Structures are given as C-alpha cells and as structure tokens.
Amino acid sequence: xxxxxxxxxxxxxxxxxxxxxxxxxxxxxxxxxxxxxxxxxxxxxxxxxxxxxxxxxxxxxxxxxxxxxxxxxxxxxxxxxxxxxxxxxxxxxxxxxxxxxxxxxxxxxxxxxxxxxxxxxxxxxxxxxxxxxxxxxxxxxxxxxxxxxxxxxxxxxxxxxxxxxxxxxxxxxxxxxxxxxxxxxxxxxxxxxxxxxxxxxxxxxxxxxxxxxxxxxxxxxxxxxxxxxxxxxxxxxxxxxxxxxxxxxxxxxxxxxxxxxxxxxxxxxxxxxxxxxxxxxxxxxxxxxxxxxxxxxxxxxxxxxxxxxxxxxxxxxxxxxxxxxxxxxxxxxxxxxxxxxxxxxxxxxxxxxxxxxxxxxxxxxxxxxxxxxxxxxxxxxxxxxxxxxxxxxxxxxxxxxxxxxxxxxxxxxxxxxxxxxxxxxxxxxxxxxxxxxxxxxxxxxxxxxxxxxxxxxxxxxxxxxxxxxxxxxxxxxxxxxxxxxxxx
Amino acid sequence: xxxxxxxxxxxxxxxxxxxxxxxxxxxxxxxxxxxxxxxxxxxxxxxxxxxxxxxxxxxxxxxxxxxxxxxxxxxxxxxxxxxxxxxxxxxxxxxxxxxxxxxxxxxxxxxxxxxxxxxxxxxxxxxxxxxxxxxxxxxxxxxxxxxxxxxxxxxxxxxxxxxxxxxxxxxxxxxxxxxxxxxxxxxxxxxxxxxxxxxxxxxxxxxxxxxxxxxxxxxxxxxxxxxxxxxxxxxxxxxxxxxxxxxxxxxxxxxxxxxxxxxxxxxxxxxxxxxxxxxxxxxxxxxxxxxxxxxxxxxxxxxxxxxxxxxxxxxxxxxxxxxxxxxxxxxxxxxxxxxxxxxxxxxxxxxxxxxxxxxxxxxxxxxxxxxxxxxxxxxxxxxxxxxxxxxxxxxxxxxxxxxxxxxxxxxxxxxxxxxxxxxxxxxxxxxxxxxxxxxxxxxxxxxxxxxxxxxxxxxxxxxxxxxxxxxxxxxxxxx
Numbered sequence: 001x002x003x004x005x006x007x008x009x010x011x012x013x014x015x016x017x018x019x020x021x022x023x024x025x026x027x028x029x030x031x032x033x034x035x036x037x038x039x040x041x042x043x044x045x046x047x048x049x050x051x052x053x054x055x056x057x058x059x060x061x062x063x064x065x066x067x068x069x070x071x072x073x074x075x076x077x078x079x080x081x082x083x084x085x086x087x088x089x090x091x092x093x094x095x096x097x098x099x100x101x102x103x104x105x106x107x108x109x110x111x112x113x114x115x116x117x118x119x120x121x122x123x124x125x126x127x128x129x130x131x132x133x134x135x136x137x138x139x140x141x142x143x144x145x146x147x148x149x150x151x152x153x154x155x156x157x158x159x160x161x162x163x164x165x166x167x168x169x170x171x172x173x174x175x176x177x178x179x180x181x182x183x184x185x186x187x188x189x190x191x192x193x194x195x196x197x198x199x200x201x202x203x204x205x206x207x208x209x210x211x212x213x214x215x216x217x218x219x220x221x222x223x224x225x226x227x228x229x230x231x232x233x234x235x236x237x238x239x240x241x242x243x244x245x246x247x248x249x250x251x252x253x254x255x256x257x258x259x260x261x262x263x264x265x266x267x268x269x270x271x272x273x274x275x276x277x278x279x280x281x282x283x284x285x286x287x288x289x290x291x292x293x294x295x296x297x298x299x300x301x302x303x304x305x306x307x308x309x310x311x312x313x314x315x316x317x318x319x320x321x322x323x324x325x326x327x328x329x330x331x332x333x334x335x336x337x338x339x340x341x342x343x344x345x346x347x348x349x350x351x352x353x354x355x356x357x358x359x360x361x362x363x364x365x366x367x368x369x370x371x372x373x374x375x376x377x378x379x380x381x382x383x384x385x386x387x388x389x390x391x392x393x394x395x396x397x398x399x400x401x402x403x404x405x406x407x408x409x410x411x412x413x414x415x416x417x418x419x420x421x422x423x424x425x426x427x428x429x430x431x432x433x434x435x436x437x438x439x440x441x442x443x444x445x446x447x448x449x450x451x452x453x454x455x456x457x458x459x460x461x462x463x464x465x466x467x468x469x470x471x472x473x474x475x476x477x478x479x480x481x482x483x484x485x486x487x488x
Numbered sequence: 489x490x491x492x493x494x495x496x497x498x499x500x501x502x503x504x505x506x507x508x509x510x511x512x513x514x515x516x517x518x519x520x521x522x523x524x525x526x527x528x529x530x531x532x533x534x535x536x537x538x539x540x541x542x543x544x545x546x547x548x549x550x551x552x553x554x555x556x557x558x559x560x561x562x563x564x565x566x567x568x569x570x571x572x573x574x575x576x577x578x579x580x581x582x583x584x585x586x587x588x589x590x591x592x593x594x595x596x597x598x599x600x601x602x603x604x605x606x607x608x609x610x611x612x613x614x615x616x617x618x619x620x621x622x623x624x625x626x627x628x629x630x631x632x633x634x635x636x637x638x639x640x641x642x643x644x645x646x647x648x649x650x651x652x653x654x655x656x657x658x659x660x661x662x663x664x665x666x667x668x669x670x671x672x673x674x675x676x677x678x679x680x681x682x683x684x685x686x687x688x689x690x691x692x693x694x695x696x697x698x699x700x701x702x703x704x705x706x707x708x709x710x711x712x713x714x715x716x717x718x719x720x721x722x723x724x725x726x727x728x729x730x731x732x733x734x735x736x737x738x739x740x741x742x743x744x745x746x747x748x749x750x751x752x753x754x755x756x757x758x759x760x761x762x763x764x765x766x767x768x769x770x771x772x773x774x775x776x777x778x779x780x781x782x783x784x785x786x787x788x789x790x791x792x793x794x795x796x797x798x799x800x801x802x803x804x805x806x807x808x809x810x811x812x813x814x815x816x817x818x819x820x821x822x823x824x825x826x827x828x829x830x831x832x833x834x835x836x837x838x839x840x841x842x843x844x845x846x847x848x849x850x851x852x853x854x855x856x857x858x859x860x861x862x863x864x865x866x867x868x869x870x871x872x873x874x875x876x877x878x879x880x881x882x883x884x885x886x887x888x889x890x891x892x893x894x895x896x897x898x899x900x901x902x903x904x905x906x907x908x909x910x911x912x913x914x915x916x917x918x919x920x921x922x923x924x925x926x927x928x929x930x931x932x933x934x935x936x937x938x939x940x941x942x943x944x945x946x947x948x949x950x951x952x953x954x955x956x957x958x959x960x961x962x963x964x965x966x967x
Contacts, residue, residue: 089533089534096533099533101534102527103527105534200536202535205534207764209764236536238765318759319568319759323533323576323577327572328530329533339572366759366760367759375761
C-alpha cells in the first residue's frame, strides 16, 4: 500500500515512528494528483508550494521531538468556498475567478494550527448550488469509481480527491446534503456536523442558516479526528454554539450494543432504488446482529422538506450573493453604460444558470406579497420537521436511512432537469433543516459498480454516537479505501 | 383656503460607541479614506457580523429616555438593495420587532413651558453605509467604506407634529437627549444626525392627506425649510385642482427646493427577512431596569426644575439646559452658593457664551471653572469690582490659570468705594458741569447718569457707581 492510500491515523503513526517523512506523504499525494487529476479534476487550485512548505515544517517539528497533532503532515483538500489567505478562493464561479482572500476561514486557521497540509482547493458546484459538481465554471469533476459518472455535489471535489487518493482528508460544506451525497457517490465517509458546532467564519455563504462545514475521509476515525480539530465555539461566528467538545477520534467505542435504531418509513418509499433499499436494510441487519435494536419511526413532513429547503436556501442565497456586484472584487463586466448596466452585465455574465435560477427563486419568495405564502410557510415547515425529529428521537438513539435514493448518475444525465437534480437531496435536506448531525458511510456497491451510502442521523451534538455506530459498521465492512481504479 | 400640515420624522443618529456595530473597527469620523474598515464591515465573502452589545445598551437607554416599551426579545433583519456604498448589498436593520416601541416625547412649545406630547413609534438599531466620493481626476465614483458599520439608531415619530416649529422643537429635544445620555456626538456637520421627513396637508377637520417623504435632511434649519417648502408645494398642487401622489422627494438645501426621487410604483421592495447570521437579541429584565436607572436627569426635567426651584425665566432655563456640559457647569456654580443664581445665568449666557462663540470653543476647552466664575461674580456683588471690571477679569480668567483675585490685584481693578477718595473726583466733575447741576435741580434727574459716567472716567473705571451716585446727589443738594 502506498502512502497516498493510507488513512491519516496510520500515516500519523508512521510519522511518529519516523518510518516516513511528512514531505514524503505530501509528495505521494502530489504524485497521485499528477497521475489522476487530468482524469478526475478534483481541484481548482493545487497548492504544491504551500503544501511542501508546511510538510517541511512538520518534519522539523518531528526532528525536534515536538508533540504532533493527529493531523500533522496529513494532506487535506479544502473546498473552494472556504477562504484561504493568499490562495485563490473561487467558489467555482466566474464571479470569483480571481478572488484571493486576505484572511483565513476559522477552520483553515485550525487546520494550520494542527499542522495539516492543505494540498489544494477542491472543485464544487458553483457557490455550492448543485448535486453533481457539474455547475462549476472551471471543470466537471469525475467520479473516481467511474469517470463517466458524477462525484455528487456540491462538495464533489472534496469527495473525489479523498476517493482518488489525491488527499487523505478533505473539508466540504453541507447545506442540503453537499457533503453526504458526494461521500456516498464516491464511497467515502462524510460528516455533516450539528449546526453551530463548526465556525462558518470564512465560508462563503450559500444559505447561512443551513450551511455547515464538515470533514470527509476514508475512515471514521480520520473523519472524527478532523472534526475534533475544526469544531468549537468561535467568537467570530454568532451562530456558533457555546459548549465544550470531546476528543472524538480516540473515543470511538465501535459498539452498538443496546442502541435503538429508528427506521423512518418515509425514507424507504417508491422513489428509492430497490438495490439501495436492500443494501441499507442489510446494513441495519448487520448492526442488529451486533446488539442494536430497530424501532419504526415516522417523519411525516418529509414530503414537504425539499420545497421548504429550496425556498429557505434560495431566499438566503439571493441575499448572500447580492454582494457580488462587480464593485469591489471578483469579476466585473466590460463595456457598461452606467451603474445599473454594470450590475446587470456583471451578474448576468459572472453567474452560471443554476445560481441565477436560485437567485431568482429566492428573490421571488421574499418579495412583498409572496413572503407569507412562501418564506414564512417554509419556516413554519422547518419548525415542524425539527419537532418531528425531536419526537422520533424520544423513541430511538439514531435514525438510519439511505444517503441518496440512487447511486451516482451519469455526467450530463440531469443537467437539463433541475427538479430531477434536486431530488438527489431528498434524503439529506431534512437534516439541515433541523440542524442535526448526520454521517454517510459506504455500505456496499450497486450492480453498476458504484458505491451506496448509509446515512446515520443523530440528535444535536450527538457526533460521538454517530462515530461509535459508524465505527462499528466500518469494522463489520472491513474498512473502506481509495476507489479501486485509483489504487497504486 | 386654510390647510393643516401633518409631519412625521425619522431621525437617524450615529452612536458614539468605541467600535462599529458588527466588527472591531474603530468608530471614528475623519480618518483617512478606507483606513477604518476591515473584511467584515466591507462585507467580504465569508465574513460574518457579531453584534456590539454596547449598541443595544445605548439604544435601550434612548428607549427609556423616550418612554418606550423595551422588547426583551428583538431580532435583526436584512434590508436588501443594491448601491455601491452598501458592500453586502443589504443593510442589517430591525424590521418587525425593534428594540423599543410605543414611546413619547414631551416637547416644549412655548415660553411658559407648556409641552406637547409627540408619539414615538419605535427605535431600532442598524448599520450605516459608506460614502460615495466624486473626484474630478477620475471619471467614475469612488467609495469610502469608513462609515460602513457605524452604529445608528432610527427614531420614528408618529405623525403628531403640525408645524415646522413643532418639528424643530422635537428635533432639538431629541438632540439634547442624545447629548444628555451621551450616546451620540450629535455633530451635525459630520452628519451624525440626519432625518427623513414625511409631510402631508389637509383641510381642517378632513382626514389626513397623502404624504410625501423627503430623504436625508442634514440640518434642523434645513428641516424647517424643507417642511415649509413641501407643505406649500402640496397646497399649490391641491389649489390648482391636482392630487398628491405618495412619493419620495430629495431635498436640495442649497437650491431650497425638492425634486422627485421616485414614485410609489418605483419604490424599493427591500425583501426584509430575518438575518440568519445573528441570533435574536435577548435582554434580561434586570439589565433593562439597570439601564433605566443609569439615565441622568433629562433636559426637559431639568428645564422645569430650573424654572421652579431657581426661579429662572424660561429663556434662561432653556438655554442653560441646551447641552449637558453647560447645565453641569451652571449647577456647580449654583452649588458654590456664593452669588446670585440669576447673575450666574446672566454671565454664562451673556459674556461667557459670547467669548465661546467668537472663538468657537466649548466650556471644556477653556480654563474657566465654577469657582473662578462665581468668585468673580461674588466680587461684583460685594462691590469690590464693577461690572465693567468684571468683564476684564473674565477675559483673563477664562484663558489662564489666574484667579479673579489675582487679576483684580495685578490690574488694579478694585473698585474705589472710599468716599474720601471719590469726593474729590465728584467735586471736580460738578465744577466742570454747572449746567448739569442746574438741569438736575430743574427736575431732569436723569443727568445723574451722565455725571456718574464722567466720574467713572476720571476714576479710570474703578469708582463704585453706587457710592458715586450717593456722593453726587449729596453734593448737588449742598450746592
């Protein structure tokens, strides 16, 4: 097994035992990028210089006998909507094609303080709007399991770089499923943390009340260790929760004994591919054999979740994206007649179709005369969904569902049908609406050879419980890894 | 035809907190262009606002001062519109649940101290926008973001005012309260208070007319002119058989006219919605009451007290209470208890104010202390120096560390009350003016003023006029 294929936990062990250097680990990832990037296209920017400089620093620390964080010397991909000081941060949009932030996101500061090696900025759907990574202005990222298929989105590059061995870990952001969906499509582990547990400072906002940064990796322990680094109260983010967090990675019990697993019938309906249903039911059976019990629960408002999600997220997006007006940074159209013309041309040329569609939708639902009928009702639905989850969690500890009703679809298959594209998020959006944590872990492959994702949803701040159950399941599967075609 | 005008005001006041409302930038006027801003107040991608709690406290204090109900839970909302001085393309403000609601302000409307109650609909907090700059060397506009994120409160009145004088009195009282509770610098020339004015006219007894709004009036005298102009304009339209349309107009103070900015149909749809980056504002009851307890005596209460317990006329009380520094100085003077209250008022509002105005200074910029001023007044009251000499003493003590006694000594200003020394002067003046003696004896007793003046001249201003008067009268009788 080559270095780029290993988990962060085993690489960290090797570093500590001086069996390899941090520079060697980074070079191994960079070599894999060199080999596979043309085919996969995970990154908007590869930070070779920045990465090697950091790796050298880590090697010096090792030589000096300093204590190492579990992430020290580990190559991490960072989604391109997370600000990196001095490094291009584009949100995969023409609008920010040249934007270099003069500040780091809080999570980037935390990564750097933990001596993680930022290896590149990951491609994504433009401004995180999409489920396939196809709305990027720069490139279409491919699924490392089969390059004819999408990696999922919007954190497609974050999932594909981990799956392709171009990075060991990655940060994504999840507004309606944007970490879990690509994690499931690419066969990796992805966590959408509890809203408020990870600072959003420096995350270019899509829908502020739903956005949450989270980790992706090839093992539950790695994801837990990355989560432990990025979570925590941040005074720069008023919505970040005031509380203490545990160590996570080192505390995974990998036991489900006595755990009550809720199975909501609404997530196993006709819209879900039978292959996926059976893979998820099989996984549940495996956990039951380990001592878990199952409970039938109901989340009756799930049918309305997608509509509520698109109203709330588009409303917030229409306001969040209004600042991209060509005045201060990023793209500005040429040849405009006056201020209004400059705004119109800049925004017409700088945004792609999907972004424009959401801005128009969001502007409409907030307009006077329509606010009560759409935005207000969507917010009421949000409360109802949160309440239904609370009721469900009075009967069970975790809820298990498929991460997506299907496996990855082919590139171009859904680009002309936004509603079909939106349906990919059907199993994930309620989690964001209710502000809950959820993890997606691989639970087998379908007949098309593509991975299937199992989603575990917990009550707020139950990440440790998710890691425990996901860790148990990981053991039962014998571990996950780099996509077969990407192995060394 | 008679018309009644109705006026409602929206006053925006910049708060004088140390830092801005949503970031740590200094809240200061006059810094170099774009030097007082950061990624947060310029709305750079990914940055987030965090609320400065002082802003909430200041607004709650104003709420108490204007007798408002303080909402223990209020929220912040986004007001969306595009303009280059608004870098996020939305202003964080408060929409449906402001910090303070349903208050009122009693405004003094005549010299007898009668007041009129003006309703205060609400007070909310919001952020200021930047400023566009136009430079001849550059074809387009430039933006200065220093003012972005400066905290504002907006005070919205009910349409309870019916003359420009009432509106002016309301504005002046608001300004004075802001200064008393020390939450705004109130520097009009720096734009720290601005107002939007709603005006309508109707025939007496008929329902209120359609209102027009004028934006961004920067001075109180401008507000008076703007109101008068708009009422006249509306009356002319109605008299000519026209109809008033609800619209927003821009007041041009230099031209003394307003111009149509946009009609109701073109009005912005601000698409207000709750600000998802900030939590609801929760203030506990204990804090609400503590902030109320921290309020000082407010200008109207003070004015009333000055009239009632010091027996001052409204004119004096009004000017003395205009700003808190002047009032505090006055009260320290009164506390010295060594001269008459009315004399303190006369000196403060007379010569002291004149000198300050000439030099464009405030009391704090001078070396004058309550001790020095009252000591000087006491010297006059005791007859040690004349009023004229007092003016000379004031000119000295206001800008130096000298005490009145020192100045009197140095300049030899002590009044001569010694009859022996003054008798000789009186004698020589009477000898030189025999006609005046005749006039006096003939009943024109007012010539005595002339004779006192002549004696004062000979004594180089040091003669005690009262003693002189007595001596002159006695000597004429003896003639």
